[in-house]
Amino acid sequence: MKSRNPLYILLMFLFLVTGCGQKERNRTQFLQELQSIDIRRGEITLCGSEQGSFGKVSFGLSCAEKVRADFNLATALLHSFEYPEAEKVFAKVIDADPECVMAYWGVAMSNFHPLWAQPAKEELVKGEKTLALARSLKSTSQRESDYLEAIGAFYDHWDSLDHATRVSKFEHATEAIYRKYPDDKEAAIFYALALRAASDPADKTFAKQRKAGEILNALFTAEPDHPGIAHYLIHTYDYPELATLGLPAARKYASIAAASAHAQHMPSHIFTRLGLWNESIQSNLNSISAARCYAENSGLKGHWDEELHGIDYLVYAYLQQGRDDLAKEQLDYLGTIDLVSPVNGKDAYTMAAVPVRYALERKDWKAAAALELPSSQNFPWDNFPWEKAVLSFGKALGAAHVHQQDAAVQALHALEDSYKRLAEKGKMYEANQVLIQMKASQAWMKFFEGHKEEAFQLMTEAATLEDATEKHPVTPGEVLPARELLADMYFESGDYIKALATYEEDLKRHAGRFNGLYGAAQAAQKSGNILKAVQYYRELVAMAPSYDHKRAALLYTEAFLKKHV
Template identity: 55%
Template sequence: MNNYKQMATASLLVASLVLSCRETQKPMLAKEISAINLKTGKVVLCGPEDKGVGKVSFIISGDDSTSKQFNFGIALLHSFEYDEAEKVFAQIIHRDPQIAMAYWGVAMCNFHPLWTPPEQPELIKGNKALEIARSINAKTNRESDYIQALSAYYKNWEKLDHRTRCLQYEEAMRKLSEKYPNDKEAAIFYALALDAAADPADKTYTKQRKAGQILNSLYPNAPYHPGVVHYIIHTYDYPELAHLALPAAEKYASVAPSSAHAQHMPSHIFTRLGMWDESIASNLASIEAARCYAQSAGIKGVWDEELHAMDYVVYAYLQKKDLKSAKQQWDHLNTFKEASPPNLKGAYTFAAIPVRYVLENRLWKEATKLTTTPAGFPMQQFPWQRGIIHFARLLGFVHLDQVDSAKQELGILKQLQQELLDKQKTYYANQVAIQINAAEGWILWKEGKPAAALEKMQLAADMEDKTEKHPVTPGEVLPARELLGDLYLEMKAPEKALAAYQANLEKHPNRYNGLQGAAQSASLCGNKELADFYARQLRAVTAADGKSIAGAP
């Protein structure tokens, strides 16, 4: 009996010490939490009344109410609704600062693995959130492992580059998923880490295929999990793999109908497969959801998610030769005075939509008049995007036989490439380098140097074939190998032009100018059957109410 009393007394003492510790930590945590500057306010979603974002079951410490709210935040996180997800995790922290995984959630919101690498304020916020998470004792070993795994990305962020830290995070998540083989979320986040760490130059897609195996093994038992279907799309967002993601692309929007990104993301696969009607429908829905969100959230100016969808829908309209609808989007773009946030996505859209319209339609005079500064947008911060406009101006001058003016634009492109190299933005510098080689090829052609011209244009096409497109774009403003086909046609070499167009159509199926160029080349080669085949494809692609044939021709 005395032993029982002693044990009871000891238990009460331990409990009181734990409570005392939690109470003494509160003012300390309050100061640290305030320093993070968490996003707060009402969670904003646009969509069906039930605000569907998918079904997630991530087990954490806390009562049922906390777990339910945490899973809501995780569902938002999986659809890249980072601002709203952070609000959810902030609400959990406000109610109970001892929920360590809520800080992990904040850090994940500021990592965004498949988007533009986080800027310094986001890295500071994520790192501080993880510091608090590590300091909290009231967490399970599994939660500690999640926190330590993400810490592998934020560790030494001041000294290590983004890719190195992504590789560290991938390895940490591999170990975590192996340690907890029955943890579905660990497997999903490991697949995401694999995609984030994938080498853009690896044409065997080793990491992506591994991620795909993981996600596809989970899909039968988790068909409404937003992360599973979403990451399948990202995993296979490559010309050679896109067909593998078509079922997920056709389903994702219905899994998370209240996410603007979920409405848009399927169009990545539709674009890869040349399914223009489906891409248009997807992006129009995304634009509507984005406008609703921006208005509800009080965003000043146009939200970047709307801009992103606009570029994709214009690209699709142009392939269907629906110039009226494409021009309406360009005109609407010109009404924006402010974009939020003023980031890479917005900069690309402001550059790409006008350039696509004039280049796809061979409006060379109009191309020479394009400007580089949309009203109220800091384009000077984005050399790659500015290069797109100067590339269009250069092609315009070349085709108008104004070689001196074209060379001036070439000089600007080289300056922009050097600026990117100086900033160690090697991927973007390579994108400009491709344009420089293509530009030099066309200038050399106009100067009467066909052999040198072909060498440069072939180099540009080969470089582009070895480089994956950035997720921000539905495709190059003009594919280099398609431009090579155009050059062969000017040189009156239809057989080689046909080969170039056909090779390009394998990577960019159902592109209008690719099909038209192939049809013209085949006709010039005397191959009426092949010319008729491409002509039929053109009619199918441009049909007003038709459905695109995935992967054709």
């Protein structure tokens, strides 16, 4: 064999040494950049009736065998919106296998939360930096590269493209994966999530929701313990027109992810839509208990937002059954909370809505007129104009009913200020919610001033707007539905036939509401339709069969049924 030129051998040696050195420098720089990102790390902290149970996920993965169980756990947490804990486990995967591209995808997904509040700037920056690192790696899997680019479609140009546009880009990217890999169950599940996230609240055909439901239901029978399928089915069908379709998933999901506070709460979205108050109450009691356990075990400062979220749904359900004493206990407890974490719209909505619900559902107009923002909470209310508007609305209705004109006008001005601030920020969904409240407030002010025609016009406009707009997932329902308020106005004016028809129309969208059923019964009785009155009075007492009947409405209902049945 012919000997190598010594100079050639020396150059090759220097090239290899230099290349290895460059590779090591690149690896060191990569790890330094990774450590500079504030990715959550640590052991997961969750509580539930079966601590450690989050459902079953099997995500085909090219990463090291040693990290696959943790990756599946992280993905299960992601599917139950346990975002901080999911991020911790994805970080654990990265630390064990820094070249696992999908673990970076997981961190980015953990900061996206498509059906919750939009990511804060620091979350967008974290996602962007994490994706940049992942893109510098050489993935051996085209499928995993496709997943990475799908979430990249959301984070890319986040500082120049609006949130809705980027969610739409994410939807189209996940659809491409779904179609490219037809045997990939996770692709189908994440595409269904993307469809729900990109759905138009004004689309009453529910086209994207129905499509998502078809995809998920096709998987549900074969994957009954997958947390994402059941969870996303609930979100997909969280509408009055679709809620019955979500009942099987609602009754299954809590047992799938027993250690997740959100999984304990989420079924109550469907229970609330269908007026299944006992199931909603139990769901939220479990969720609140798990949330308190999580806050304590994780060393969280203050009360976790999941606890407050559950309290709002719990109070709503109690009030629909006339269990005012239990609702008052939650209201009083809420008043003792002086620190929440994280500070967000869920906290703000609960703190504003619960006292309003307690006053308005009981028609305690004097208490409603005296409502003020909670003073015990050190809370940045100026950052939450939509949530503040809920209290202004309650105050306006209360003041109008007790004929405190100046106070009603002042509350209306507060609503107008919230509307202006939201519109200026381009938050038109929230602005339109406040617009509905403004019209309803003005309607009752006009009604008690004697301007009945204008009052009915405004109240009808409010009801029509609300019918065309879906409620936000943060709330179990409007503090008082606009169409129910319209029915109340017909009743107050003595038009009992129109009142009955309007109550019945509203009950189609707000099943099992105490005031809707009682209003319908009263209107039927006043209009001479005793059979229908008996029907609605019976429904009302069936909803609260064994509780201390302290509301005058329930006492009257029992007396009426004794006489007529």
